[in-house]
Amino acid sequence: MEAMFKRIDHIGIVVEDIDASLETYVDALGFTLLERMAIPEQRVEAAFLDVHNGALELIAPTDMGAEEESGVARFLRKRGEGTHHVCLEVEDINAALAELRARGVRLIDETPRQGVHGRVAFIHPKATHGVMIELLEKDRHARSDS
Numbered sequence: 001m002e003a004m005f006k007r008i009d010h011i012g013i014v015v016e017d018i019d020a021s022l023e024t025y026v027d028a029l030g031f032t033l034l035e036r037m038a039i040p041e042q043r044v045e046a047a048f049l050d051v052h053n054g055a056l057e058l059i060a061p062t063d064m065g066a067e068e069e070s071g072v073a074r075f076l077r078k079r080g081e082g083t084h085h086v087c088l089e090v091e092d093i094n095a096a097l098a099e100l101r102a103r104g105v106r107l108i109d110e111t112p113r114q115g116v117h118g119r120v121a122f123i124h125p126k127a128t129h130g131v132m133i134e135l136l137e138k139d140r141h142a143r144s145d146s
């Protein structure tokens with residue numbers, strides 16, 4: 001079988017405050033900010049930093065203290081700032097999910113949802129020794145090679 005995972009697209013890092021984290025990553029460490037956005041439906045703010053052939057994604061929850069906190073807010077409360085997920089690019093996310101299901105891998109998302117750069121789905125961290133893996137099938141127009 002052809003390899004399911006093409007490359008690391010980005011690594012997600014949960015932070016308390018996007019502005020403070022950008023001061024660190026852009027001003028102090030010298031990363032280039034690719035884009036910054038609010039993602040209200042996930043109750044987070046995100047910023048992508050260029051790492052040549054991949055990216056770092058800084059993610060801050062906007063709903064700390066809400067009655068039903070987002071997953072990112074709960075993560076921050078429980079574990080503090082730090083690495084949250086590894087995003088792997090796949091050619092065909094439906095095929096990847098079907099293959100993983102067939103292998104009995106526990107998924108968070110049974111079907112892909114639309115993310116910022118394409119369709120995404122998460123594998124359950126219990127299935128992968130504690131690492132949350134995000135699968136990404138990039139939107140056609142977002143592909144760098146087309």
Ligand code: CO
Nearest residue numbers: 012057087134
């Ligand atoms: Co991500």
